Amino acid sequence: MNDMTPTREEREARLEGMGCKRKRVEDVRFTQGKGNYVDDVKLPGMLHGDFVRSPHAHARVKSINTEKALKVPGVLAVLTAETLKTVNLAWMPTLAGDVQMVLADGKVLFQNQEVAFVVATDRYAADDGINAVEVEYEALPPLIDPFKAMDADAPVLREDIKDKKDGAHGPRKHHNHIFEWTVGDKDLTDAAFNKADVKIKELISYQRVHPSPLETCQCVCSFDKITGELTIYGTFQAPHVIRTVVALIAKLPEQKIHVISPDIGGGFGNKVGAYPGYICAAVATIVTGKPVKWVEDRMENLTTTSFARDYHMTAEIAATKDGKVTGLRVHVLADHGAFDACADPSKWPAGFFNIVTGSYDFPVSHLAVDGVYTNKAPGGVAYRCSFRVTEAAYCIERAMDILAQKLGMDPAELRLKNFIRPEQFPYHSALGWEYDSGDYHTAMKKAMETTRYSELRQEQAAKRAAFKRGETREIMGIGVSFFTEIVGAGPSKNCDILGIAMFDSCEIRMHPTGAGVARMGSKSQGQGHETTWAQIIATEIGIPADNIKVEEGNTDTAPYGLGTYGSRSTPVAGAAIAMAARKIRAKAQMIAAYKLEVHEDDLEWDIDGFRVKGLPEKFLGMKDICWIAYNTPPPGMEPGLEAVSYYDPPNMTYPFGAYICVMDIDVDTGVYKVRRFYALDDCGTRINPMIIEGQVHGGLTEAFAIAMGQEIHYDKEGNVLGGSFMDFFLPTAYETPHWETDFTVTPSPHHPIGAKGVGESPNVGGVPAFSNAVNDAFSFLGATHIQMPHDHWRNWKAARDLGVIKGAGAAA
Amino acid sequence: MAKTHVTMKVNGAEVEGLVEPRTLLVHFIRENLQMTGTHIGCDTTHCGACTVDLNGMSVKSCTMFAVQAAGADITTIEGMANPDGTLSALQEGFRMMHGLQCGFCTPGMILRAHRLLKENANPTEEEIRFGIAGNLCRCTGYQNIVKAIQYAAAKINGVEFQEAAE
Ligand code: FES
Ligand code: FES
Secondary structure (H helix, E strand, C coil): CCCCCCCHHHHHHHHCCCCCCCCCCCHHHHCCCCCCEHHHCCCCCCEEEEEEECCCCCEEEEEEECHHHHHCCCEEEEECHHHHHCCCCCEEECCCCCEEECCCCCEECCCCCEEEEEEECCHHHHHHHHHHCEEEEEECCCCCCHHHCCCCCCCCCCHHHCCCCEECCEECCCCCEEEEEEEECHHHHHHHHHCCCEEEEEEEEEEEECCCCCCCCEEEEEEECCCCEEEEEECCCCHHHHHHHHHHHHCCCHHHEEEECCECCCCCCCCCCCCHHHHHHHHHHHHHCCCEEEECCHHHHHHCCCCEEEEEEEEEEEECCCCCEEEEEEEEEEECCCCCCCCCCCCCCCCCHHHCCCCECCCCEEEEEEEECCCCCCCCECCCCCCCHHHHHHHHHHHHHHHHHHHCCCHHHHHHHHECCHHHCCEECCCCCEECCCCHHHHHHHHHHHCCHHHHHHHHHHHHHHHHCCCCCEEEEEEEEEEECCECCCCCCCCEECCEECCEEEEEEECCCCCEEEEECCCCCCCCHHHHHHHHHHHHHCCCHHHEEEEECECCCCCCCCCCCCCCHHHHHHHHHHHHHHHHHHHHHHHHHHHHCCCHHHEEECCCEEEECCEEEEEEEHHHHHHHHHHCCCCCCCCCCEEEEEECCCCCECCEEEEEEEEEEECCCCCEEEEEEEEEEECECCCCHHHHHHHHHHHHHHHHHHHHCCCCCECCCCCECCCCCCCCCCCCCCCCCCCEEEECCCCCCCCCCCECCCCCHHHHHHHHHHHHHHHHHHHCCCCCCCCCCCCHHHHHHHHHHCCCCCCHHHHC | CCCEEEEEEECCEEEEEEECCCCEHHHHHHHHCCCCCCCCCCCCCCCCCCEEEECCEEEEHHHCEHHHHCCCEEECHHHCCCCCCCCCHHHHHHHHCCCCCCCCCHHHHHHHHHHHHHHCCCCCHHHHHHHCCCCCCCCCCCHHHHHHHHHHHHHHHCCCCCCCCC
16 A cells, blocks of 8 residues: 555545534625625616505505506506406415415405505615505404404404315314314323322413514516416525426416526525415516516515414323323314414424423323414414424423422423433324434433532522522523424424425435536525535445535526425435435446456445455445446446436434523523523534534524523514514524534434434424523412513513512512 | 715625615625624514624624715635634634524624723633623523634734633
């Protein structure tokens, strides 16, 4: 061996494969302002569309007069529901099996609902046009409180379906009822409660929030009248699904629709659904024959295109007196707004909320969810979570703390006592899931040791005593959260979107020089797929990640995929990559066997090529094999080296983690300080630790925002009060805590590379950790459950309600 | 609407254009000059995605009319690379420290950090966090942005970057 021969370590390092903190490919363009986002797309002759919106939450539209608007300089067209009816598009189907008005058809059902679409030569002229459209409304009584939605005298919101007895998910109980979804064994659960030593019951609400990525929803639609082809650039997390939806509702042949998702400025669930802006821009380009751009402003984004959560969960736990849980009963009142536009897999009206048994071995459980209409914006998207998993995790993690308080047990101790044990995996939950793998005790104990949990509790006890003696006005909370996620939707046996199974796909083409391209059905919105997907391929086929170009988001070139949301890309698309790469490697092995003149079985894989077993000098590298595949393939073998894989996962994956938050709150001002936040995540095999850490930081920051301040609030007239970044809490660098990250690795047994997905875990586990910290701080003063968000004012109010504020403040 | 002729210096080059009095600077930059690196995240002065450097100050370009910027000297993200085309210290810092994900806030962040380091060549973590509080990021949780700016400060100051211990 001469000195120039690279060592095994050097060969490994050169690949930058799985496990490597590879620097991101995307950053070279993003740091230079060379990203290509939708609003950067500028086509010749392009027009701008913008909406006239309703000031009312509930009103009849008596007339719309567009005459003056059409005289405004630059305005070319104004679309209304009447225009859309001529092409049968006044209403559109939602992902949840409901229908939604594209433009107000006789009525408006939420404030800022789309009423008319003005098309003009630029965005300023469109705005002038909006101001000139005259709409006459007759106000109707609004329905804002979901708890009143099913009252006998509640106003009828959806006149289009008021007599419909059956919805997309079974019978409807009331004109404002959407569905009831039940899971589990009611009788067995009732029996467990009847003989329980200890029971808790609490209404735990998860307020309405919004994903608000920094880039809003937007599109550019361009119709070619000659060829009949429609090209749509859009902020789509699932471009292929959008193509199919457009084909179905616009009745255009699917091969003539080209959907392109360029760079996307964050998604977090906001960019999964189809919105009226897309439909109107598509109709407008067909009507005018010119490209039409639609770009939401921030107010429109926060108040119309999708909200998240708005779940009101009544949780009950039955337990023995020494703290073993024996039953879980949950009822959810789900506020879906004016149309059921939840972005869940089609058969799951409440997503995967039945993961609500969490990380605990509940022998029996029963869950019922009622969805109702209110005069609020439609949505119900998975804001950085896998379809209502965040709501479920918050529900069970809060409920476990409430049980611990009732039992006088330490919350971490209660969790350790009730965890599913390692030997129980694969574990069948009482609500129907099969958890793939986990080692909860190890993770929890590591978290407790690292944070010196028992010392924290001692410190807290001392502080509480000092508070009671009147020596301090600060209280200390320790929030423990242990979550189990369910991601990677999903197996075709139970997951589809509008009938399309939720597989994902990858096509790899190797070029003669040992470079290649991978085209994907997934679509990054900042997750760094161009970097990480190449790492999987590098490890699987021994070609440096730098030599693999990853392409996403063009439906003409990419294989069909269901897109990126719900932490599904690593579990599903990541598996498709590994499977496609293995097909490449299998063909490469045949080529190597022929060239090295041995039987295939006599070869072994060695980092970046094949070696003859027992003859280490007989080696053929992948780079050379690529050339041979195009130059002198074995006789009878087709030339070329490419493969495609469509991966239908056999099961979901179940990432988990242990989070601990330490917080101090000043009771007189409600001002909190997050002293420490520790997050241990187990996402199975780790592809790029740097990117995982970044995902965890980002998700925790979103969790912090939700738990400590975010809310899309409506007043009783239905005016939305959280419509700008002034009112809607997005933490700045200054108030965001410092994050400590840690991990354990429990691979998924059914995933080709053992990866589970991580992007959403920190949001799922983070929210209960913060909320439990606040509640834990107040618990010794008599609080059981304080509703989120825990902003300064609410903390102060909690202190006041608990009677610990004396003097002038107490009366306020 | 009647248009006004404006000239200004952007990234060292004299530029001109016809704008309505109401045209926002950010639209002039993005649409007239076709420099799309400056982004719009809110158009209400909250997010900082549109931050540019104007006459030696960080300015949210959605909060200024193009006519108000007449005669100004402006730097946008397109002018941030080194003269030889390589990544500048800040750009490199963002990449090395994983200070970006979707990249939408990044141009504004880098421009703000650029001015911050001119104002304070050696800021503490707290000073950085306070100094970039006008720029929102939805993806990163800021921790790595802070590190990216510390990396750049070290590089500009010619000292070795010591990554803060976790
Ligand atoms: S776009 Fe200017 S501050 Fe948000
Ligand atoms: S990287 Fe996405 S907003 Fe900052």
